[in-house]
Amino acid sequence: MAGNSFGKIFKLTTFGESHGIAIGGIIDGCPAGLSLDFDAINTEMQRRKPGQSAIVTQRKEEDQIKFLSGIFEGKTTGTPIGFTIENTDQKSKDYSHIKDIYRPSHADFTYDKKYGIRDYRGGGRSSARETACRVVAGAIAKQLLQNLQITAYVSSVGEINLNKSYSEVDFSEIEKNPVRCPDPQMAKKMEEYIKSIKKQGDTVGGIITCVIKNMPVGLGDPVFDKLHAQLGKAMLSINAVKGFEFGSGFAGTAMKGSEHNDTINPDETTKSNYSGGIQGGISNGEDIYFNVAFKPVATIMQKQKTIDSKGNKAIAEGKGRHDPCVVPRAVPIVEAMAALVLADFWLLNKITKL
Amino acid sequence: MAGNSFGKIFKLTTFGESHGIAIGGIIDGCPAGLSLDFDAINTEMQRRKPGQSAIVTQRKEEDQIKFLSGIFEGKTTGTPIGFTIENTDQKSKDYSHIKDIYRPSHADFTYDKKYGIRDYRGGGRSSARETACRVVAGAIAKQLLQNLQITAYVSSVGEINLNKSYSEVDFSEIEKNPVRCPDPQMAKKMEEYIKSIKKQGDTVGGIITCVIKNMPVGLGDPVFDKLHAQLGKAMLSINAVKGFEFGSGFAGTAMKGSEHNDTINPDETTKSNYSGGIQGGISNGEDIYFNVAFKPVATIMQKQKTIDSKGNKAIAEGKGRHDPCVVPRAVPIVEAMAALVLADFWLLNKITKL
Amino acid sequence: MAGNSFGKIFKLTTFGESHGIAIGGIIDGCPAGLSLDFDAINTEMQRRKPGQSAIVTQRKEEDQIKFLSGIFEGKTTGTPIGFTIENTDQKSKDYSHIKDIYRPSHADFTYDKKYGIRDYRGGGRSSARETACRVVAGAIAKQLLQNLQITAYVSSVGEINLNKSYSEVDFSEIEKNPVRCPDPQMAKKMEEYIKSIKKQGDTVGGIITCVIKNMPVGLGDPVFDKLHAQLGKAMLSINAVKGFEFGSGFAGTAMKGSEHNDTINPDETTKSNYSGGIQGGISNGEDIYFNVAFKPVATIMQKQKTIDSKGNKAIAEGKGRHDPCVVPRAVPIVEAMAALVLADFWLLNKITKL
């Protein structure tokens, strides 16, 4: 109810502030009998982790997951999976420079007004640190959906666009460069651009494309819980996201029906796939693909005009180690959220018909 | 659970197929003591209704709402508001031409595969007729939120774009033309384009922009139920929607943090509003604005290759009276869904702090 | 959220006041492909209906169900089943004698205080008329669970107790007498007692016992949603219910563990069944049995001291046709609620393990 849970059947509830003792969560509704690959879970955590390359924040967070329940002899038991991740790098800092200041385009002002109280140590609950919990749950959801292939990559950084369809790129290139762009030349350009932006103490936005292959037919619920509506909500819930489009997306608005309609082949595939694998909110077996727009990170190493909590004029200036561009580290988060949505519908679909 | 409900506190559940006896719904959680303006509700229904102009479908649906409960002497009683709308134009038709055929980019194929059974009379549950129920509930939500001003309009039809910020247009022009575009010249162009498309038996997509003024600070929940995530889900759940962006949206991905950040003025307003009135998922009091992308309507008056339910090749061809462009009639639906999201958060916000 | 929905997967939401236009509901989450036996549904409605015998209220309500959606060619389609039941006997009455009066042990006072407004025509939303909708949904749930045998009967009226275990009585006798007691002699006594109470203008309470045979193992969720906790909530939500006990119940508190424990036989049955077929909140395959306590109906044909809505002293006196004892008509309601609980868990159980 208060916004800290995601999913209907495979349900994740998270807790934790960026600079508290720990963050963590409960995964409730994971079926019993799933053999967990803990290395695979940790690999996902490493992909999201700070400090993994020169173009991301140099903060040190070990992001060690401690599973507390719901797993016995390596298998899920059907009972809730509780887990925590300690905030090792967060202790005994000095927050006096941000304690009373509302940083522009951060959630400081809105949290203070909504709750009348705010954990001013870093982003608190509004920090993207919370997404570490999503990656844990998403990694388990992926294992539940082992036949599906969920792949996200960076398709744009600032004004540098990949400008290629997902079918034209080589997914095996994605993890070979720190930007996570499947085109090595483009990745290099993006990397250099991010470095130059970082030098300026500035930040930049970008776009992540996500593709789901080997989709079963029939996932998604009609009307309000359409598959793309849940995917859209999942993506828009990630920090810094400003937009979501699937299939033909915004460009599809300029097309005619006679161009856009995906005629159906005798083998039940479609000739084109402007629908993005979803019709009437339900998967049709074609590839699902969508774009997620991320704004430039709000924390910049430059002086900005703002006010403090008493309404006095003030100056905000970022300190410490922040991401100049969030998209490389957001790739596993996008995949995790997609996995959560799909796991939910995959389970629900088992009880849709007699 | 099965996707037919929307909202956490102010909750709408709908039922009904396009060609059944009636559609309808239950609004549960509307506070007691709200004096309802039934004329205002009917006005919203008229805006969505077929047959209202030459550029929309000429089907005749009276869309007479029958309130069955939850209202006493003109006021809400706090008990569920049940209502039905009869399907007056839907009876005794011949559906043999679509009975077994999977129309391209419709939900025929996916419903059949998901449920193993399909009400083949028209779109059934996947028809946009269902949105009439959303307009009923949205009209009541609007009355609950009487201080807020929720305004949607058409900002693009096919390749014809308004290319103006919402602050540059005159909202009072919107309802003066059948396209619902606030710029009279542009509206004329769009109208003519829709007419030409209709003559070709084709359809075209478009974009609706929605603006919410007089927003209170503090609406929206952290993490998964961010205000824009719920708005996004609400919009993506509307038939034919392919994308959603708020504030700077996809264009914001090309900006730098130093440009994009909304510095805060001493009066708690922000200098720019790239955030689109939402920070950390919570409203900051600035105007909320977002775009919703609609694909071209799938039903076209042209022959298309497809298959029937036995896997045989078949030809689909639209018959009867369909919309050549859905955006003019979708304007009140976008407003209704926005109102539902806001009513929910407005109520939840009353119990957020002591 | 507002209390008008029941169930997690197989979900019923109801609406309607006793003297409004109609009552009705939406059943969301019924799997597709269930062939409905409408005669069986109507039979359940007849069992609950007023006027069926001399010992129940003589009100005339046809209780004609109008299904509006979710059913096609006699089968469920997986989309929501909307239905209404008109309030045929309720129109143009004179309610001036109860308009401002708070009837003792009715919900008049509490509704007025909670909502600040009250539909004073009869019981409004608090009337047991609402249970007609539960019987509709329960009858469908029963058809989903066709292998299970859910049987309720009257085991006590006032101080007249059957004093027999469910295994000692003949279920085929239940529907042969108007009290719905499986022991013909006892039924006669109860019937006469109810008649004498009615003559006095008074009312009396009673107990319904419900037995579920052919239970599958594994229904029920741990911790908060234990099978008996959901059954208890379901029963306590029925009008006039004051208590619930299952298996050994209150009497079991006086037993020792060595007597109460149900030792397990090699065929996985248990020797005794003090557990009432439920261990750790999950069915173990033995018969489930429970008792539901109903208070005497609050509407009596006698003068009672009370106050009006302005705090003035007043006299309440029942008029019209009311039940002297509610248990005979509540038997199908108890069964319906049990069926709703079981249908929910039966569906959930399909996704509990890989």
Place this chain on the structure above:
Amino acid sequence: MAGNSFGKIFKLTTFGESHGIAIGGIIDGCPAGLSLDFDAINTEMQRRKPGQSAIVTQRKEEDQIKFLSGIFEGKTTGTPIGFTIENTDQKSKDYSHIKDIYRPSHADFTYDKKYGIRDYRGGGRSSARETACRVVAGAIAKQLLQNLQITAYVSSVGEINLNKSYSEVDFSEIEKNPVRCPDPQMAKKMEEYIKSIKKQGDTVGGIITCVIKNMPVGLGDPVFDKLHAQLGKAMLSINAVKGFEFGSGFAGTAMKGSEHNDTINPDETTKSNYSGGIQGGISNGEDIYFNVAFKPVATIMQKQKTIDSKGNKAIAEGKGRHDPCVVPRAVPIVEAMAALVLADFWLLNKITKL
């Protein structure tokens, strides 16, 4: 969905097995700005703790709560309150004697059948150890409801019944004896009886009565979520509970309406209170009172016939330190669950009317 959450607004989700690393939970929806009294929380934990007297289990569990989030400078922040309690006494034990054996009237058999896998170390998820998390959340709920007085006590142990109304006893006596019975003489008898039962290696059941004073009018939702239905579910979800009755309860079934009806006084109180403070599912301001029946603990120090997981005959025999009677330690759990139900409705009631 999977049964590990309780509450609609003030929502507790728990995790953890009795012999895993830790148990814990997330409280989501507690309003911001509540100053927490941690001593009061610990006092509740001490009341539930093993080893507190000679008549309860002598296990040693420190039950140290570690709050991880949602609290800042002693106040709730409106974000989820995550907490863990380590299982300090549970490590490196030998479970070979129960590994494959289905203990009679335990959940071993049902968990194994439902999930196909079972954490055989102690009761796992079905252990009453889980209730420690409920006491944490309940203690916070109590602080939210500081004007209400929620008091539970033992009113029966085996066949020894207090046989006094709650209005005839002195609540200040409850915590002065290890049984938590408000009558010192009766408490002594119960204590001796429990000791004799313990010597026999046997166990015995009992009844807890709970009273809520200073109730506001208007808590509870109509139809399915009646205040007593939620209280009933809450109580029935506690381990070993077999029954629930409120107000006149089962005894009320033998009364006539003319005796049972609570006539209303000019000051809006009622003359009698057979309704138990609840009419139509909504509190009327009178005291709420209810009884909760607990069966004898299933673990006895005697040999019992059973089977193992392969269907072979086996002998189960309790080892170690177990409660001979659960009711003394269950008193704070009953209060905690009552507090959770009331906190939920207290918050919901703030948005019921305009």
